[in-house]
Amino acid sequence: MAKRIDISDLDAYYGNFLAVEDVNLAIEPRQVTAFIGPSGCGKSTLLRTLNRMHEVIPGAYVDGKVAFDGEDIYAEDVDPVNVRRLIGMVFQRPNPFPTMSIAGNVVAGLKLDRGRKVKKSEFDDIVERSLRGANLWDEVKDRLDRPGAGLSGGQQQRLCIARAIAVQPQVLLMDEPCSALDPISTLAIEDLVRELREDYTIVIVTHNMQQAARISDTTAFFNLAAVGEPGKLIEAGPTQQMFSNPANKATEDYVTGRFG
Amino acid sequence: MNGDKVFFGLSRAAGVFVLLLTLGIGVFLAVTAVPALRENTANFFTTQQWLPDANPPAFGIAALAFGTVMTAIIAMVLAVPVGTGIALFVAIYAKPTLGKVVAFLVDLLAAVPSIIFGLWGLEFLMGNMIGVSAWLDTWFGWIPLFANDQDVYTRSIFIAGVVLAIMIIPTISAVTREVFVQTPQGHVEAALALGATRWEMIRMVVFPYSRPGMISAAMLGLGRALGETIAVALLLSALFEINWHITEPGGNTFAANIALKWNEAGSIGLSALVASGLVLFLITLAVNMAARLIVARKRDFVEGH
Numbered sequence: 001m002a003k004r005i006d007i008s009d010l011d012a013y014y015g016n017f018l019a020v021e022d023v024n025l026a027i028e029p030r031q032v033t034a035f036i037g038p039s040g041c042g043k044s045t046l047l048r049t050l051n052r053m054h055e056v057i058p059g060a061y062v063d064g065k066v067a068f069d070g071e072d073i074y075a076e077d078v079d080p081v082n083v084r085r086l087i088g089m090v091f092q093r094p095n096p097f098p099t100m101s102i103a104g105n106v107v108a109g110l111k112l113d114r115g116r117k118v119k120k121s122e123f124d125d126i127v128e129r130s131l132r133g134a135n136l137w138d139e140v141k142d143r144l145d146r147p148g149a150g151l152s153g154g155q156q157q158r159l160c161i162a163r164a165i166a167v168q169p170q171v172l173l174m175d176e177p178c179s180a181l182d183p184i185s186t187l188a189i190e191d192l193v194r195e196l197r198e199d200y201t202i203v204i205v206t207h208n209m210q211q212a213a214r215i216s217d218t219t220a221f222f223n224l225a226a227v228g229e230p231g232k233l234i235e236a237g238p239t240q241q242m243f244s245n246p247a248n249k250a251t252e253d254y255v256t257g258r259f260g
Numbered sequence: 261m262n263g264d265k266v267f268f269g270l271s272r273a274a275g276v277f278v279l280l281l282t283l284g285i286g287v288f289l290a291v292t293a294v295p296a297l298r299e300n301t302a303n304f305f306t307t308q309q310w311l312p313d314a315n316p317p318a319f320g321i322a323a324l325a326f327g328t329v330m331t332a333i334i335a336m337v338l339a340v341p342v343g344t345g346i347a348l349f350v351a352i353y354a355k356p357t358l359g360k361v362v363a364f365l366v367d368l369l370a371a372v373p374s375i376i377f378g379l380w381g382l383e384f385l386m387g388n389m390i391g392v393s394a395w396l397d398t399w400f401g402w403i404p405l406f407a408n409d410q411d412v413y414t415r416s417i418f419i420a421g422v423v424l425a426i427m428i429i430p431t432i433s434a435v436t437r438e439v440f441v442q443t444p445q446g447h448v449e450a451a452l453a454l455g456a457t458r459w460e461m462i463r464m465v466v467f468p469y470s471r472p473g474m475i476s477a478a479m480l481g482l483g484r485a486l487g488e489t490i491a492v493a494l495l496l497s498a499l500f501e502i503n504w505h506i507t508e509p510g511g512n513t514f515a516a517n518i519a520l521k522w523n524e525a526g527s528i529g530l531s532a533l534v535a536s537g538l539v540l541f542l543i544t545l546a547v548n549m550a551a552r553l554i555v556a557r558k559r560d561f562v563e564g565h
Contacts, residue, residue, distance in 0.1 A: 053453055058356060085455030095446035099468035108464065109454035160450070167454065 002029035002201040003069040003086075003170045005050060010064030011230075012045050012054055019045045021230035023064075025220055032197050034212035034239065035205045037222030038259065042231025043205045044092075046222070047173050050203065051087035052080035068170075085114060088169035092176040094156035096148035096163070103127045103144040105159055109167035126166055134162035135192050154185020161192065165200075172196060174204040178211065190215050209255055213243050221251045289538040296531030304535070309500050310517070312532035313525065321536050323500045327417060327511040328486060328540065334421025334506070335428055335485040340478055342425070343432030348462065350433070351440035363437060370430030378491030381423035386414050386495070393418060393507040408507045415497040417511035423491055428481035435480060439473030440466055472555040479551040486544055489515040514540040 005027040012020040020042035027033045035043035048054040049062050052073060066073050073083045096105045106127045110118045118126065127144065131137040136158040140151070148159050157177055164172060174193070178186040193215050196202060206212050212219050220236035235248045246252045253259055297304060299317045307320020346366060350359040393413035400406040443466050451461040467474070493516035503510045518533045525533060 051453065053449060056449060056452055081455055081457050084453055089449075089453035091446060091449065091453075093446055095444070095450040097447060097450065097465060097468070108451075109456075112454065112456050112460050114455060114457075163450075163454070 002199065004029045004201065005171065005203075006065075006067040006070075007046075007050075008065045008067070010046070010049065010062060010066065012042065012049050012062045013060065014057065015059040018230040020049075020222075021232050023233045025233060025236055027201060027203055028218065029201045030197060030199075031217040032193060032202045032204060032215055033218045033220065034216035035203065035220050035222060036207075036209060036212050036254070037231070037234075038224070038254070039207075040227065040231065041222040041224050043220075043222045044175050045231070047175055047203060047205050050171070050173055051089055052083045053089060055080070081114060085112075085167065086169055087171040087173060088164035088167065090157070090160050090164055090172065090174045090177045093180050094153055094160055096151070096156050096159050098147065098149040100148055101145045102131075102140050102148045102151070102159060105148040106130050106162050106166050108163060130162040130166040131159075133165050133196070134158040135188060135195075136162055152185070154181050154188060157181060157185065157189060158192065161189075161196075165196070169200070171201040171203070174202065176205050176207060179207060186211075209243075209257075213239060219243070221246070221248070221254060223250050223254070286538075286541065289534055289541055292531055293535035293538050294531075296528050296535050299528055300532070308502055310521070310532075313529040317528050317532070319532050321514070321539055323502050324512055324514045324517055324536055325539065325543075326502045327496070328513040328515070328543070330417050330506060330511070331421045331424055331492065331513060332482060332485040334418060335424035336478065336482055338422065338425035339428045339432055339481055339485075343429045343477070343481070344436055344474065346429070346433040347436035347440055348466075351437050352458065352462065352466070363434075366430050366433050370434060374427060374488055374491045375494075377423055377427050378494035381419065381491060382494050385423060386419050389419055389422065390414065396507060404504055405506055407505050409505065410508050412509055413507055415495060415509040416507050417496070417503075418506045420492050420495045420511065420513075421506070423495060424485045424488055427488065427491065428484050431484060432477045432481040435477035436470065436474050439470040439477070442473075443469050475551055475555050479548060482547060483544055486540065486547070487515055488513075489519045492516040493519045 007023050007025045007027070010020065010023045011018060023046060035047060037043050045054060050066060050073075054060050054062060062074065064074075068083070068086070072078070097108060100108060103123075107123050110123070110126065128137060128141075131140060136155060139155060140146075140159075148156065151159060157180075161172075161177075178189050181189065190211065193202060193204065197217075204212075204216065216239045218236060219239045219242040221234045221242065222231050223234045224231045234250055235242070235246065237247075242251065243255050246255065296312055296317065296319075300312070300319060301316040302309070302318035302320050304320050306322050307318065308323045310319045310323075311317065312319045346362070350363045350366075354362060390413045393408065393416065396406040396418075397408040397413075401408070447465045447469065448461060451464045452458075456464055492513050496511050496513070496516060497509045498512050498517070498520060499510040500512060501510060514536050518537060521529065521533055
């Protein structure tokens with residue numbers, strides 16, 4: 001069920017401000033692709049263009065093409081709601097729905113009109129499967145009806161991952177999923193990403209270069225010439241190579257910690 | 261002198277003052293009402309007439325309570341969905357510039373004095389609503405509420421309810437709008453990223469998150485509808501019978517009755533009006549307490565984090 005994404009000639013704007021310029025990148029299925037780069041380089045913006053969440057911000061739009069298994073998700077007849085159904089997202093700050101229980105959070109996406117048609121009787125199975133998939137089941141199985149917001153930060157983030165995979169998306173986008181978490185929760189999420197890689201195409205934005213080195217197969221490095229200038233893709237390649245022998249001087253400086 | 265202590269004393273004094281004020285109003289109403297209630301020869305709660313200065317005095321609040329509650333219900337049924345709809349449009353659907361314009365106009369409407377609404381209702385709306393009332397009678401006359409046996413459609417509880425609705429829409433929409441925009445962006449994005457349409461996102465995130473505030477907004481509107489005096493006094497024909505046919509002329513409310521009768525009332529009459537005011541006071545108190553209970557019960561789940 002994993003699919004590939006091809007980004008071509010993509011510019012992303014906030015109003016008149018060009019935030020990301022001319023990105024061409026192929027994201028392979030069943031791999032973890034990491035976006036790294038200094039703050040403001042547009043890596044989160046680019047991630048959000050992949051499921052059309054970018055345009056949720058007033059005035060934001062893109063120019064260019066994002067092909068999802070060959071089909072342009074920015075074609076005129078494409079409804080962004082359908083795109084988001086297939087491309088799940090996990091955010092920087094854990095954001096379980098505060099008024100829903102743990103189980104309610106997991107099945108939230110299944111209750112949507114255009115969601116995968118699932119009978120109510122299957123909900124229990126899906127809750128268990130998704131929570132197991134997110135390595136959270138053992139910690140919450142006795143309190144599925146308690147508020148999701150009562151969990152710890154790391155647990156909340158895994159709950160958000162369970163919620164995202166419950167609707168069986170093709171791709172999982174993760175926007176700095178560990179930046180608000182403690183080291184132990186971070187490790188738990190990283191283990192989980194390695195497992196999810198078997199089934200999903202995963203794109204992860206991270207500030208943490210060790211994290212990118214640990215969990216990704218492909219790394220894409222973004223940079224900006226100066227504050228106020230658009231972010232650009234500097235280079236992308238196998239993670240091993242990007243960290244040991246990058247083609248570009250800026251990449252080398254960044255991964256060796258000389259700036260950023 | 262410790263500034264913290266001074267501030268604590270001041271704020272506690274303010275709190276105690278409000279408490280004493282409310283209590284004082286209640287006591288004043290009760291004490292003033294006693295003479296009339298003593299002299300009353302009819303049942304205060306079930307009698308449908310108002311003759312406190314007759315000999316012997318006979319008056320009851322049945323029709324007033326009915327009119328007050330019925331106009332308020334009509335106003336709420338119309339104003340809550342419309343006010344919420346305006347708030348949703350301004351906070352979520354409209355482009356920011358258009359939203360600001362609409363919000364400004366709604367706030368302007370909230371500042372219009374109620375006498376203006378009353379005059380407008382009397383001179384403009386009443387005549388133009390005849391068709392609506394007649395239509396309700398024709399098609400929904402089989403529901404007793406909408407039946408009209410008199411074929412007169414003016415000065416009715418229904419019209420008063422509509423005018424009240426228009427008066428409280430700005431209150432409701434202004435407060436709910438403020439609550440809607442407080443919805444954390446993270447939760448909105450979580451819902452959208454799951455593939456929710458905007459309407460699904462609103463039901464999934466905005467409404468549950470805003471429920472306490474929406475109830476508070478409705479209660480503010482209800483408070484205004486229950487207590488509105490002059491607009492209703494202008495519109496209704498001040499009859500003292502309970503008439504379930506809400507499009508027929510008739511009906512009266514606590515506040516309108518007090519305003520209309522105060523000048524011509526004798527000593528028992530004044531006391532009787534205060535007694536009716538006491539009932540209104542208790543009704544609004546009960547409504548507010550009920551609302552607080554609902555809000556408090558919903559809150560423990562929201563504040564789990």
